[in-house]
Amino acid sequence: MRDTLIIFVDSLPYRTLSQMPFLNAAPEIWPIIPGFGYSVNIHAELFAGLLPDDVGYFGEWTYDPELSPGWKWRSILPLLDKLFRPYILNRGLQHLLMQGYRPGRIMINIPLRDLDKFALKGDHILDNPQSFPHPSLFSKFPHLKVLSIPHLPKGERDLSLYRSALNTVHQEGSMLLPLPDLDGFGHAYGITGTPYRAHLDFLDASIATLANKYRAAHPDGHVFVISDHGMVNVAQGITLDIEAYAGKASSQTYVYFTDANLLRVWVLDEGKNDVIHTYLQQLGRGQLVTPEERQTYGLTSPGFGDFIFVLDEGLAFAPSTFARHKPAGMHGYHPLAPGQQAVCSHFGPPWQGDSPQRMSDVYHMLCSALGGTW
Ligand SMILES: [Zn+2]
Incomplete structure (x- = not known):
């Protein structure tokens, strides 16, 4: 068995490697295709080899009325939504009503009237690696030490993790070091913003120091630097006008959920199917995920939405x-x-x-390294 250091950089795009001289000179570098959706699913594929169909969720939130935070107020939500029409008031009361629902998780920005429709279902494997309910890198290889992410403000965690790792990395056997902060810099400043570029410089220098120190202590060992997805600048916000076309969304007609650039629609009245399909086809700023793609990426469960639509790169729904x-x-x-x-x-x-292409290939590669077959 060879000792293995895995450095996981959240949101490190393959395209930015040219700005990272140390990492760009790695002996082996592969671009990896993420799954559809966000970290909650991509991490399950990367660290457990599992697609959304395997884990039973797609996205953190899904249509699940009875488990929604507003189910107990469902009879008065339409009235509250009317009374609290101004945006700030509406979301202010929504946040008040949702206090206590899954503390510590990012709460969604939905109108009061939809508070009885969606529930948190997906859990992040890195939040609690040992409690993930499927075999994973962490259950299969208990000797892999996982550094936990400190409860510090976003943007300050990577430096703290780097300092912890610097003191011990040469003494460790196998270790996973997560570096979560680049994602937030990308969302806040874009990938051409000065803070983002400065953080790339910090990451490249930190990774160089840690990798060199680890390899000096473990000359036969492995060092991986992996990420979960890329990042692009958002040039334009898109206001979704599906209700102007397909009529009012409700628990009797259809419901929709717009993650930043992903739209999921659950059709409750079959009569709405064609009009929604036509609307999404003519929207022209993205594409409907096809049945073939849903098969390939493990999205066949009808519970993930009757329609899944993704915007073109550089666009985002606003709000x-x-x-x-x-x-x-x-x-x-x-x-x-x-x-x-x-x-x-x-x-x-x-x-x-074979060269790894998808997240699950990286998972199997990491298993080979940690399991001693490579
Ligand atoms: Zn992100």
Whole structure:
């Protein structure tokens, strides 16, 4: 068995490697295609080899009325929504009503009237690796030490993690170091923003120091630097006007949920099916995920939405259930869009198998390293 250091950089795009001289000189580098959606699913594929169909959720929130935070107020929500029509008041009361529902999780930006429709279902594997209810890297290889992410403000966690790792990395056997902060810099400033570029510089220098120190202590070991998806600048916000076309959404007709650039529609009245299908086809700023793609990416469960639509790179719904305004940077577009590719880079004995292409390939590669077959 070879000792293995895995450095996981959240949101590191393959396309930005040219700005990271140390990482760009890794002996082996592969672009990796993420799955549809966001980290909650991509991490399940990367660290457990599981697609949305395997884990039973797609996205953190899904249509599930009886488990929704507003189910107990469902009879008065339409009235509250009318009374609290101004945006700030509406979301203010929504946040008040949702206090106590899954503390510590990012709450969604939905109108009061929809508070009885959606529930949190997906859990992040890295939040509590040992309690993930499926076999994963963490249950299969208990000798893999996972550094936990400190409860510090976003933007300050990577430095703290780097300092912890610097003191011990040469003494460790196998270790996973997560570096979560680049994602927030990308959303807040875009990938051309100065703070984002400065953080890339910090990451490249930190990774160089840690990788060199680890390899000096473990000359036969592996060092991986991996990420979950890319990031692109968002040029334009899109206001969704589905209700102007398909009529009012409700628990009797259809419901929809707009993650920043992903739209899921659940059709409750079959009579609405064609009009919604036509609307999405003519929208022209993205694409409907096809049945073939739903098969390929493990999205066949009808519970994930009757329609899944993804905007073109560089667009975001504004408002969405993610935020009121468009972010400066975003990910979660079509997995084959050029800015979405993630990174798998490797220092150590060369890989003899096929080049990894998807997250599940990286998972199997990591299993080979940690399991001693590579
Ligand atoms: Zn993100």
